[in-house]
Amino acid sequence: MSGWRKGIPGGMLAAGVLSTACAGHQQSALDSAGTQADRIESLWWFFLAVLSAVFVIVIATLLVSLTRGHRGVNQEPLERTHVPSEETERNLGRTVGVATGVTIIILFVLLVASIGTGKELSEIGGKQNSLIVEVTGNQWWWNIRYLSEEPSEILTTANEIHIPVGRPVMIRGLSQDVIHSFWVPNLHGKRDLIPSRVTTEWIEADHPGRWRGQCAEFCGLQHAHMALWVVAETEPQFEAWRHAQLQPAAAPQDADTQRGQQVFLNSACVLCHTIRGTSAAGSVAPDLTHVGSRLTIAAGTLPNTKGNIAGWIADPQRIKPGNHMAVVPVKSEDLQPLADYLESLK
Amino acid sequence: MNRDTVLWGALLLPPVIWFLSMETNFALAPWACAFGWKFAMFVVSGISFALNAGLALAAWSQWKSLGQNWPGDEGGAIPRAGIMAILGMMIAGMACLVTLAQAVPEIMMGACQ
Amino acid sequence: MTPIIEAPGETVDPRAGTNEEHRKKLERAWSRPGRIFGFFTATTHTAIGMRYIITAFAFFLAGGIEALLMRTQLAFSNNHFLSADRYNQIFTTHGTTMMFLFAVPMMEGMAVYLVPLMLGTRNVAFPRLNAFGYYMFLFGGLLLYAGVLTNTGPDVGWFAYPPLSGPQYSPGKRVDIWAQMITFTEISALCVATELIATILKMRAPRMSLNRLPLYCWSMLIQSFMVIFAMPAVMVASTIMLLLDRTVATHFVNPAAGGDPLLYQHVFWFFGHPEVYIIFIPALGFVSSIVEAHTRRGVFGYPAMVLALAGTAFIGFGLWVHHMFATGLPQIGESFFTAASMMIAITSGIQIFCWLATIWTGRVRMHTPMYFVLGFIFIFVMGGLTGVMLASVPLDWQVHDTFFVVAHFHYVLIGGAVFPLFGAFHYWYPKMTGRMMNETLGKIEFWILFIGFNMTFFPMHILGLKGMTRRIYTYPPEMGWDNANALATVGAYIIAIGGILFIANVLSSRKTGAPAGRNPWDAGTLEWAADSPPPPYNFEYLPVAAGRYTMWAPAEARAVVTGMRDDRREVLVTSIMDAEPQHRLVLPGSSFWPFLTALLVGGGFVGTVFGFNWYYPTAVAAGVGLIGWFWPKAPRDLRP
C-alpha cells in the first residue's frame, strides 16, 4: 500500500497522521477543499459581511437612541406621557420606511445570491469520467461501494472513501435502517440518507488531503461515533488504491497470522463480516477484506492499530456502548494473532 | 359589498391565497421537472400576485373613501375602519412581496434543479 | 346594534374602596371555596394563570438542569460524565421540556393572567376550559418526568424522526410517553388559544375598538390563531402517525409498506416552525408593553406593528421545508421556502425599526425590564441574521444539524422569548404580587444572564462551522473543539447563577419589596387600573376604553361601567370590531369538574401508552366528565 506507512509501526503513524491532519480543520466548513464547498464558503463570507454590517448599524442606532432624553431610574419623569410632535412622527415614518425598503433590497440581493449559488452547485457534476460511490448508512457505520457497469469492478469497503483529485464524484446515498446524513464539510454540505429513497450529491476535491466526515442526523445511541474519512489522492495513487482494494484478501504469510485467520474463520465473526477470498461472507457489518489499509476502525472511533483492533474485538461495548457488534468470545491467547491477521489485510 | 366585508377580506384572504399558491407550486416542482415546463408555476404565481394586488387595491379604495387619514386611537367606527384598511393594504402588499420573492427561484432555476 | 345607555345618574369612585358593600358582594361571587378541595375548583384567570406560570417555571428549571448536565458532559473531549444513553435522554427531554412544557405554557400562562386585565374584563370567556387546560398541561409534564425518572425518558430528539422513533428502532415505552405527552400539551394549548380568541374578540372593555387593542393582545390574538392552525399538525404527526404505528401497527412511516418517513417530517415541521413563532410572538407583545411604559409614549407605528405580527404569523406557515433542505427535495421547491424565510425578516425588521424609533423619540427610563428589552434587541437581531443565513439552501447544507443551528435557535428563542419574558416578569411582578422587585439585583441578574448567554452560545456558531454536529454525546480531542466547548460550559454555569439570583429576587421581593400600588410604572394599559394584586373580580367597576392608553387619558375622558350585577359572575360581552356592549354574560362559578375530567382523560391517555384499547374507556370517561361539567346545576344559572 501507500509508501508513507512503510517501516514505521502502523499504529503510531496512524495516530500521528490523524493528530497532525487534525489541527481543527479536517472537518470544517470554512476550510474548503473542493469546488462545492468553495462556492458555499464564498456565499458564507458574502452573507457574513452584509449581515454583520446590518447588525452593527442596528446596534449602533440602539446605543445612540439611548443617549437621547435618557432619564435615570431615580429621576422622576417631568411628564407622565410624552407625545412627540407630528413633524417628528412624520420624520420617523420616513426613516422607518426607508429602513424597511433597504431591508427588502438587501434581502432580495441575498436571495438572488443564494439561489445563484444553489443553481451553480446543481450544475456542477454530471460530467464525463465521473465516479459513482454508493454510501449506505447503517447504525453506526458507513458501507461504501464503488459502482461500475462492470460487475468485477464493483468494490466494497467501509467508513473510508478514496477519491481522485479533480474528478467529480457522485455520492449515491442510501440507508439500511434509520435516517442518517452524509457530511464532509470540507467538500460539500450534507445530504440525508433516507430508507427507501436515494439521494445524491456531487463532490470534487481540488487538492490531495484527508478530511473527516460525520453523520449529521441523529441516528440513535452511537450517533456521536459515526464518522468516516475521505482521502483525496492523485489519479495514479487512486487507481493503485482501487486496484489493490479489488483484490481478494491477502493470504496470511506467517504462522501467527495464519492462526489469526483460523480464529476468525472459526468464530462468529464470519456471520457478519466478509473477507473476500475466504469463507467469511456475512453482510451486516463492514467488509474487512482490506481493513488493515484503513485509517481508522469502528467508523472513525479509533486509529487503526493492532492494539486498538485487539481492544475492539475484546470488548466493543466498552469503546462504543450499544453498537451492534456482538462480543465474540475469543481466548486471550488468540486475540493477538487475530489482531495481527486483520492488521495484515492491507 | 359592505365596507366591513371588504376590509375583512383584505385582511384574511391574502395569507390564504399566498399559502395555496405556494403549496401548489411546491407540489408542481416534481411535475415541472418531469415535463420540463415551468410555465404552470408562473401562472400560479401570477394569479396569486394579481389577486393579492387586487385586494390591496380594494383596501386602498376603502381607505381613500374613509378620508385617507393615518388614524390614531380615536374612538368610533371610522378610525377603526381606517386602521383595518391600512392593515389590509399592508398585508396584501406583504403577500405580493412574498409571491414576488418566490418567483425569483422560478425565474432563475431550471425546472429540475 | 344594542344601544349604549350612557347615564350620569350613578356616581362612582373607582379609585378608593368607597363602595364597601359592592366590593364585598363581588368578592363573594368570585371567590372559590377555601378548603384543599376548593383549591381544585379555581376558575379565575389570575389563579389559573399563576399556576401556569409557576408550573412552567418549574419545568424551565428542570430543563435548565438538563442543559447544565449536557454542558458538563461536553465541557471537554472524551468525557465520561454521562453515558450515551443518558445523554440522549437528557437532550431529548431538554428540548421537549423547553418547547412544550416551558415556552408555550409560560406564554399561555402570562396571557391567561394578563389578557383579561388588559381588556378590562373579569375572566376569560371559558373559565372551566381554562382550568381543564392547565391540568392537562400539568399531567403531561408529570408523565414525561415520570418517564425520565424511571429511565424511560425519550431518546430520539425533540422532533422524533421516524424510522428511528418507530416501533422497530425504538422498542419500549420511551417514545410512546413522549408522543402522548405532546397530546396533553397540545390539548392545553388549544384550550387556551380558543378561550383567548373568544375573550379578545368578544369581551373587550366597551369602546376598545380594534385600533385601540393593546399590542400585547394583538400578539396573543395572532398567536392563538397560529396555535389553532398549527397544533392539529402535531396531533397528526405524534398522536396519529407515530403512536398508531407504534401501538396498532399502521404504516404511516414504514417505508416497507408504502409509508414515508419524510411525510412525518413535513407534517411535524408544518407544526414545528410555526411553534417557534407561537413562542416568539407573545414575547414581541411583552417588548411593546415594556417599551411603551419605559419610553413614556405609545409604540411608534401601531399599524405597522400589527402588520408585522400578522405577517410573521402567516409567513411562518410557509417556512417549514427549511428544516428539510438536506433531504434531497427538488431544489426549486426548496427555494420557495428560502424566499419565504428571508421575507419573514422584513416583518422582524419592521418591529425592530419601530421600537428603535420609539426609543429614539421617547423619554427612556432605565429600569430592569428595559435592560432586558435592550438585551433582547441585541441577541434577537443576531439570531435573526443567522436565521437569514439558514434560509439559504447552500449555507444550510453546511450548517444544518450542527452547533451553528443550536446557537441560532438559542439566540432566537432565549434572546427572542426568554429575555422579554424576564423583562415581563420584572415588569408585571408588581401587578401580580403588589410589590416591586429589587432594581439593583435585577440589573445584576440582567448582566450575568446577558454575559453568560453570549459566552455559552456565541462559540457554538464557530463550533458548528468547524464541523461539530449536534446531538453528539462526545467528541475526540483531535477535533479542536475543546476550547470553545469549555467556554460554553462556563457560560452555562454563569447563566445558572443569573437564574438563581432571579429566583432569590422573586422570593425576597415578595416580602421586602416596596409596595407597588396600582400603577407603579405609570403605564397606559388597563391592567394597571386594577388593584395589585388584582382581586378575583379584577375591577370593582369595569373600565371603558378611552383610547389605546386609557390610563394616560385625562381623567375627564375616562368612564366606568355600572349596572353589572355583583351577586353572580357577570362579564360584559361587546361587539367584535368596535366593542359596543351587547349583553351581559354569566360565567360559571368554581367547579371541580375540570380537574376531575382532566384526571379521567389524562389517566386514559397514560393508559394508551400501554395499549390502544385504553382509548375506549378514555372516551367514556371523558364523556362522563363532560356531562358532569355541562349538566345544569346551580339554580342561579337558570334564572334570567
Added chain:
Amino acid sequence: MIQKTLDVSELPPFSVSNDDPLWWGQMLMGVIEVMLFAIMIAMYFYIRLSVDMWPLPGDQLPHKLLPTLALVPLALSFPAAWVASEGAKQDNRGKMLAGLGLNLALAGAFLAMRIVEWHSFNFEWKADIFGSVTWTILGLHTADIIGDMGFTLVLFVIVLTGKYAQKQRLGVHVDSIVWYLVAGAWFPMYVVIYWGPTLVGAPR
C-alpha cells in the same frame, strides 16, 4: 373623584345568538377539527403521489353504494340541526326537541350504515399505507360523529327534562354549529376516500 359612567343594566343577560363567546369557542373547535381533516386529506394525496399503484396491490377499493346512500340521512340532518337552533333562539321547546331528536335519529342511521359498511372492507389498517390512511380518516371522523351525538343526546335529555335556561339553549344553538362542521367535513372526505382512488388511482 367622580367618573362618568356607562350604564349597562338594561342590556340582556345572555344572548342565544352568534354574539355569544361560546359560539366563537365552538367555531374555533370546529376549525381545529377541520384543520385536522385537511391535514389528513393532504396526507392522503401525498401518499398517493409517492407510490406507483393506488390502492396498493392486494387492496380492493371500498364499495361506493352504502356510503353514498348514507349521505342522505347526513344531508337531512342539516335542516334538523337548523330547526333545533331556531327553536333555541325562539325558546321553543317543541322545536328544540324535534330538531335534536331528528338530528340524533339521522346521525344514528348514518353511523349504523357506516358500521355495516366497515364489515365489507377487505383491507386492514395493518396491511399497508392505503389501509392505514383510509381507516384513520374514517376512525377520526366516526369519533367526531359519536362525540357530537353524545353532546346532542345530553342536550336532548336536558331539554326533555325541562332543566334548561338560556345557557342550555345557547348550548343547543352552538351544538348545531358543531354538527354543521362535523357533518359537512364528511362530504369532501367522502369524495377523497371513495372516488379519489378512481379519479387518481391509475398507475402513473
